[in-house]
Amino acid sequence: MVASSxxxxxxxxxxxxxxxxxxxxxxxxxxxxxxxxxxxxxxxDADAILAANARDLAxxxxxxxxxxxxxxxxLNPQRxxxxxxxxxxxxxxxxxxxxxxxxxxxxxxxxVQKVRVPLGVIAxxxxxxxxxxxxxxxxxxxxxNGVILRGGSEAxxxxxxxxxxxxxxxxxAGVADAALTLVxxxxxxxxxxxxxxxxxVDLAIPRGGEGLIRFVAEHARVxxxxxxxxxxxxxxxxxxxxxxxxALLVDGKCSRPSACNSLETLLVHADSAATFxxxxxxALRARGVQLRADDRARQWLTDAQPxxxxxxxxxxxxxxxxxxxVDDLEQALAHIQQYSSDHTxxxxxxxxxxxERFVHALRSAVVMVxxxxxxxxxxxxxxxAEIGISTTRLHAYGxxxxxxxxxxxxxxxxxxxxRA
Amino acid sequence: MVASSxxxxxxxxxxxxxxxxxxxxxxxxxxxxxxxxxxxxxxxDADAILAANARDLAxxxxxxxxxxxxxxxxLNPQRxxxxxxxxxxxxxxxxxxxxxxxxxxxxxxxxVQKVRVPLGVIAxxxxxxxxxxxxxxxxxxxxxNGVILRGGSEAxxxxxxxxxxxxxxxxxAGVADAALTLVxxxxxxxxxxxxxxxxxVDLAIPRGGEGLIRFVAEHARVxxxxxxxxxxxxxxxxxxxxxxxxALLVDGKCSRPSACNSLETLLVHADSAATFxxxxxxALRARGVQLRADDRARQWLTDAQPxxxxxxxxxxxxxxxxxxxVDDLEQALAHIQQYSSDHTxxxxxxxxxxxERFVHALRSAVVMVxxxxxxxxxxxxxxxAEIGISTTRLHAYGxxxxxxxxxxxxxxxxxxxxRA
Numbered sequence: 001m002v003a004s005s006x007x008x009x010x011x012x013x014x015x016x017x018x019x020x021x022x023x024x025x026x027x028x029x030x031x032x033x034x035x036x037x038x039x040x041x042x043x044x045d046a047d048a049i050l051a052a053n054a055r056d057l058a059x060x061x062x063x064x065x066x067x068x069x070x071x072x073x074x075l076n077p078q079r080x081x082x083x084x085x086x087x088x089x090x091x092x093x094x095x096x097x098x099x100x101x102x103x104x105x106x107x108x109x110x111x112v113q114k115v116r117v118p119l120g121v122i123a124x125x126x127x128x129x130x131x132x133x134x135x136x137x138x139x140x141x142x143x144x145n146g147v148i149l150r151g152g153s154e155a156x157x158x159x160x161x162x163x164x165x166x167x168x169x170x171x172x173a174g175v176a177d178a179a180l181t182l183v184x185x186x187x188x189x190x191x192x193x194x195x196x197x198x199x200x201v202d203l204a205i206p207r208g209g210e211g212l213i214r215f216v217a218e219h220a221r222v223x224x225x226x227x228x229x230x231x232x233x234x235x236x237x238x239x240x241x242x243x244x245x246x247a248l249l250v251d252g253k254c255s256r257p258s259a260c261n262s263l264e265t266l267l268v269h270a271d272s273a274a275t276f277x278x279x280x281x282x283a284l285r286a287r288g289v290q291l292r293a294d295d296r297a298r299q300w301l302t303d304a305q306p307x308x309x310x311x312x313x314x315x316x317x318x319x320x321x322x323x324x325x326v327d328d329l330e331q332a333l334a335h336i337q338q339y340s341s342d343h344t345x346x347x348x349x350x351x352x353x354x355x356e357r358f359v360h361a362l363r364s365a366v367v368m369v370x371x372x373x374x375x376x377x378x379x380x381x382x383x384x385a386e387i388g389i390s391t392t393r394l395h396a397y398g399x400x401x402x403x404x405x406x407x408x409x410x411x412x413x414x415x416x417x418x419r420a
Numbered sequence: 421m422v423a424s425s426x427x428x429x430x431x432x433x434x435x436x437x438x439x440x441x442x443x444x445x446x447x448x449x450x451x452x453x454x455x456x457x458x459x460x461x462x463x464x465d466a467d468a469i470l471a472a473n474a475r476d477l478a479x480x481x482x483x484x485x486x487x488x489x490x491x492x493x494x495l496n497p498q499r500x501x502x503x504x505x506x507x508x509x510x511x512x513x514x515x516x517x518x519x520x521x522x523x524x525x526x527x528x529x530x531x532v533q534k535v536r537v538p539l540g541v542i543a544x545x546x547x548x549x550x551x552x553x554x555x556x557x558x559x560x561x562x563x564x565n566g567v568i569l570r571g572g573s574e575a576x577x578x579x580x581x582x583x584x585x586x587x588x589x590x591x592x593a594g595v596a597d598a599a600l601t602l603v604x605x606x607x608x609x610x611x612x613x614x615x616x617x618x619x620x621v622d623l624a625i626p627r628g629g630e631g632l633i634r635f636v637a638e639h640a641r642v643x644x645x646x647x648x649x650x651x652x653x654x655x656x657x658x659x660x661x662x663x664x665x666x667a668l669l670v671d672g673k674c675s676r677p678s679a680c681n682s683l684e685t686l687l688v689h690a691d692s693a694a695t696f697x698x699x700x701x702x703a704l705r706a707r708g709v710q711l712r713a714d715d716r717a718r719q720w721l722t723d724a725q726p727x728x729x730x731x732x733x734x735x736x737x738x739x740x741x742x743x744x745x746v747d748d749l750e751q752a753l754a755h756i757q758q759y760s761s762d763h764t765x766x767x768x769x770x771x772x773x774x775x776e777r778f779v780h781a782l783r784s785a786v787v788m789v790x791x792x793x794x795x796x797x798x799x800x801x802x803x804x805a806e807i808g809i810s811t812t813r814l815h816a817y818g819x820x821x822x823x824x825x826x827x828x829x830x831x832x833x834x835x836x837x838x839r840a
Contacts, residue, residue: 021757024783025780025781104802106800106801106802110791110795112801112802117783117813117817118783119813119814120783120813198637202812202813202814203814217618217641218641221637221638223643223812223814241836243836244835244836247836247838248836248838250838251838251839251840254840255838255839255840337441348836355833359831360445361445363444363537363538363540363829364829365829365830366829366830366831366832367829367830367831367832368831368832368833368834369832369833369834370833370834370835370836370837371530371832371833371834371836371837372834372837372838372839374838374839374840375530375832375834375837375839376830376832380526380839381526381532381830381832382524382526382532392622392643393537393539393540393622393827394539394622394623394643394814394815394827395814395815395827396827397537397827397828397829398829398830399830407813407814407815407816407817408817409783409784409785409786409787409813409817409818410785410786410787410796410801410818410819411779411786411787411788411789412786412787412788412789412791412795412796412801413775413788413789413790413791414788414789414790414791414792414795415664415790416661416663416664416667416668416768416790416791417790417791417792417795418667418668418670418671418675418792418794419671419675419792419794419795419800420671420674420675420676420794
């Protein structure tokens with residue numbers, strides 16, 4: 001592999017932007033066919049992709065990488081079939097480009113429409129999982145965007161083989177294959193150069209740990225959609241149904257603790273504590289969950305450590321939960337406002353007034369009444385697919401689907417109207 | 421005036437964020453009443469505001485400021501009445517907060533809505549015009565946002581007097597008056613500190629010359645909506661109606677040359693040149709417009725200078741226009757793609773196919789068929805008011821109204837559904 005210089009990354013981004021202009025002109029039918037062809041190309045190249053993945057795995061093993069990381073990196077025929085199937089699902093999604101979101105005739109007779117167009121060029125910065133190379137490329141291309149993929153060094157052979165298949169499908173569709181650009185120079189200074197190209201790159205989406213996201217956000221001149229962390233709360237109200245609340249707690253904490261939409265803190269109304277907490281304690285301990293709680297909660301818990309301020313701010317991503325008893329809904333809201341990561345908050349209550357107060361008082365990306373925080377996901381919320389989750393309030397907030405890869409612009413049609 | 425230290429600006433932003441939480445809770449009715457009260461407070465303080473403005477004008481005169489700048493700075497009873505009237509118009513606009521943009525029941529029975537919420541805290545960075553202090557504050561507050569106003573030093577007394585009136589109305593409505601924070605420390609390092617507060621400020625909107633906008637965009641860690649410039653094009657197609665095209669040209673260039681939505685470049689199809697250009701030449705010269713044209717166009721123009729590459733890239737904001745004859749629509753599109761500032765492009769044509777090709781090939785914020793570029797304005801496009809214009813494709817693109825000061829988030833209601 002020949003190392004690129006910073007000017008190479010600029011040349012690559014320029015080529016991607018030009019190719020993106022071609023993508024933006026494709027009809028919905030043509031884009032769906034292109035994505036089907038990309039899925040077929042992945043299947044046709046299965047042997048080459050798996051061989052490349054074996055090289056990555058061997059190198060990672062040699063470096064003594066842990067089993068969790070090896071598992072994220074590993075491809076096999078089933079996983080590859082899953083990636084191709086995901087591309088076909090994206091192919092079948094409705095195309096957001098061209099959607100008319102406003103249509104209005106002004107008093108002077110001009111017709112004003114707002115119509116979705118692609119963002120342009122999207123840079124994805126991500127870590128180990130090679131499936132992101134195909135998933136992210138598919139979503140960006142479906143929405144008419146060029147995509148610059150900057151994955152991790154541990155997956156470089158897998159990513160290169162996947163990108164080669166996808167680029168062939170682009171060329172066969174008559175689109176310059178720079179529409180999908182895999183950065184092969186993984187030096188940090190080249191990534192920094194990419195993040196400065198605000199005349200060419202319309203959006204950067206980092207996917208990975210908080211360290212990666214902060215690095216990108218701190219060094220980027222291009223716009224960045226940030227997903228810092230998910231400190232998701234469940235508040236069990238005075239008027240909660242105990243069985244429902246318990247199911248939400250167990251699902252939210254235990255069904256996939258490493259997910260950002262898992263629960264990290266349980267808040268319980270003082271009037272519910274004596275009933276709810278012993279049941280919660282038994283259910284969580286039976287599943288190996290450690291509890292860290294305030295003094296009031298600890299009265300009803302068997303083996304909880306005292307909770308510190310850090311516990312309430314923590315995204316454990318593990319079988320640990322912070323617990324606190326609150327005097328009332330308002331104290332629960334104050335707690336959430338103080339510690340929230342603006343990701344997902346849940347209330348368990350049968351009291352419609354308490355539910356509405358909770359929904360209106362909080363401005364997190366996803367606020368739920370009597371539903372599991374684990375539904376805070378693009379697929380579960382009906383977006384069809386998810387390119388990322390935004391925990392900052394600009395452009396997109398919460399799980400992002402295809403629509404978040406477009407922007408509305410104005411189309412005006414008149415009959416010669418003038419203003420003066 | 422006591423100079424603030426950088427930590428003061430952080431404390432001010434924190435107070436603004438807390439006050440914004442209160443604003444976000446207000447009903448639409450309460451916000452409308454608040455804006456009416458702000459208008460009344462401005463009227464009640466008219467003498468004080470005009471006296472403060474007189475101090476600014478005297479200081480500016482002493483500094484030898486030009487008449488155009490003095491005019492932008494000047495208030496009088498009529499202008500003040502206009503500002504109060506604008507506030508009442510904003511009061512009467514529909515409230516974007518709470519609007520449901522998606523409402524969907526998933527197969528598992530959870531109901532998923534997307535609902536508009538305020539962005540949070542918006543920093544306005546602007547120059548001379550004191551009316552921006554009231555206009556921008558009104559729009560931000562109407563959409564439930566706190567606002568930090570950093571105006572120019574030349575208007576500091578006017579801005580302080582206007583802010584004092586508006587803050588009184590906030591207090592009387594029971595909202596902490598930090599919801600509207602006027603920065604009184606105008607040192608550049610304090611503005612830089614404000615632009616680093618990405619944990620407190622959700623969006624910065626610079627309004628002013630390109631220099632100010634580039635300065636803000638280059639130094640900000642907070643998200644910035646940028647309006648670099650408006651190099652707006654009129655393309656007169658082979659199938660243009662000559663009278664209509666001429667009216668679009670004269671209105672677009674001459675009705676307010678200093679506006680960003682004025683025309684800067686005229687492109688003419690070769691087949692229309694002999695008919696259209698002599699008429700355009702006469703009409704423009706009669707209005708004092710200088711022409712800079714390519715060799716083909718100059719055949720039909722009386723007194724045009726040769727156009728350079730810089731002319732085609734220029735935002736003149738003056739009675740000057742660049743002219744070029746193109747072979748066909750595709751060459752016009754290529755020219756616009758090369759020189760566009762992504763602001764506003766117009767085609768004059770009676771050919772529906774040419775019109776649709778123009779609309780689909782270009783991704784500028786506003787694309788028009790047979791309508792004057794001067795309609796590229798929030799009020800004219802039906803947004804009710806305009807907080808700014810975005811020429812970059814994230815969050816908002818083109819003229820921005822109240823909706824652009826909000827973001828959609830998810831509200832989910834279930835009956836205890838879990839995912840596992």
